[in-house]
Amino acid sequence: MKQDDTTEGAAGSTDAFGGLTPAEGLELLRVGELTVQGRLAAASNATLYCTVSDGLRSAACVYKPVAGERPLWDFPDGTLAGREVGAYAVSEALGWGTVPPTVHRDGPFGEGMVQLWVHGDETVDLVALARETDNEALRRMAVFDAVVNNSDRKIGHLLPTASGHLYGCDHGVSFAEEYKLRTVLWQWQGMPLTDDALTRLAALRVRLADSADPLRQELDRHLTGPEVFAVRSRVDLLLRHRVHPYPSPDWPAVPWPPV
Numbered sequence: 001m002k003q004d005d006t007t008e009g010a011a012g013s014t015d016a017f018g019g020l021t022p023a024e025g026l027e028l029l030r031v032g033e034l035t036v037q038g039r040l041a042a043a044s045n046a047t048l049y050c051t052v053s054d055g056l057r058s059a060a061c062v063y064k065p066v067a068g069e070r071p072l073w074d075f076p077d078g079t080l081a082g083r084e085v086g087a088y089a090v091s092e093a094l095g096w097g098t099v100p101p102t103v104h105r106d107g108p109f110g111e112g113m114v115q116l117w118v119h120g121d122e123t124v125d126l127v128a129l130a131r132e133t134d135n136e137a138l139r140r141m142a143v144f145d146a147v148v149n150n151s152d153r154k155i156g157h158l159l160p161t162a163s164g165h166l167y168g169c170d171h172g173v174s175f176a177e178e179y180k181l182r183t184v185l186w187q188w189q190g191m192p193l194t195d196d197a198l199t200r201l202a203a204l205r206v207r208l209a210d211s212a213d214p215l216r217q218e219l220d221r222h223l224t225g226p227e228v229f230a231v232r233s234r235v236d237l238l239l240r241h242r243v244h245p246y247p248s249p250d251w252p253a254v255p256w257p258p259v
Contacts (some may be wrong), residue, residue: 016100016118018059018162025116026101028059029050034107034114036063043173045069045080050107052114061118064083065109072173074180080172081113082222087148088115088229089218093207094200096137098144100159100167103119104222118159118167127259130155130184136194137166142185143197146245147204147234148174153183155259175223177230179248182255188244201239208232 009225017025032052040047044066052061069080081104088102102115132138138158145153159167193201207213208231211220219228238245246251 015163016120016159016165016167017116018119020057020059020116022097022101022116024057025059026103028054028057029061029101029103029116030105031113032058034061035061046109048109049117050114051158060119062115062117062169063107063109063112064114065107065112067110069172074176074178075173076224079222081111083174084113084115084171086219086222087150087174090148090204091144093204093215094140094144094147096132096140096144097165098141098168099171100169114173114202115169118161118169120159120167121162124160126155126160128160129158129160131187133187135166137164138185139188139194140197141166141168142183142188142244143193143201144168145183145185146181146238147201147231149176149180149230149234150174151176151180151182152255153185154255154257155184175227175231176237177224177226180251181245181248182252184254186247186253186259189246191244193238193242193244198239198242201235205232205235205239208235214216 014021029052033056034052035047036050038049040049046065048063050061051058051061064081066078066081071077085102085104088099091099100116100118105114150171153255157168157170159169207215210216
């Protein structure tokens with residue numbers, strides 16, 4: 001399935017979020033009341049399926065409270081929710097809409113990450129999708145993952161919609177200082193970055209260098225100073241070499257399980 005959606009088309013799409021545009025969904029996440037409906041048992045951290053409503057509109061969402069995060073040896077405790085919000089901020093800055101609307105807010109079990117639930121196209125073979133080489137949306141996701149240093153891009157984290165847009169989820173183990181890119185999307189390694197990717201990365205570099213920019217301020221809220229510097233360094237490397245990155249010889253290239 002070849003996809004070549006545009007950012008403009010994705011911005012106005014409502015099929016993924018129960019009839020809401022991404023902007024409407026983001027506002028609802030900020031002001032609506034969260035009601036827990038159940039728990040996603042397969043998730044490694046507490047991941048709650050909820051509805052969010054302001055009395056006029058409602059939507060499905062995922063709520064990951066900080067209190068439900070399991071300690072990890074390579075990420076500071078209590079920071080995964082903020083990393084998810086940082087990933088959304090970078091996604092928006094790049095203009096590709098890779099990450100569904102995401103906020104950091106209070107909820108029934110305390111502060112945490114709340115993200116709109118994506119109503120995906122269940123007819124898509126995700127394993128086949130992850131192997132495609134001519135899918136521009138997938139290739140953009142690979143660039144995004146390189147920027148945020150995503151250490152857990154699994155096949156099951158790909159969320160294609162009926163309109164052809166591609167979202168990704170579960171970015172809590174991103175933004176490490178050390179190079180930890182671990183993904184199922186290595187099919188472009190060493191290949192030249194597209195002109196569009198280079199243009200957007202150059203604009204992102206400018207924003208990351210400006211401490212007064214809203215993107216930079218959001219990252220400063222959720223990441224350490226060295227981690228923010230590492231984001232800038234990764235963008236600089238991508239622009240300098242102008243190719244998709246290679247796997248690290250010192251870190252597993254693909255997450256396990258890959259699905």
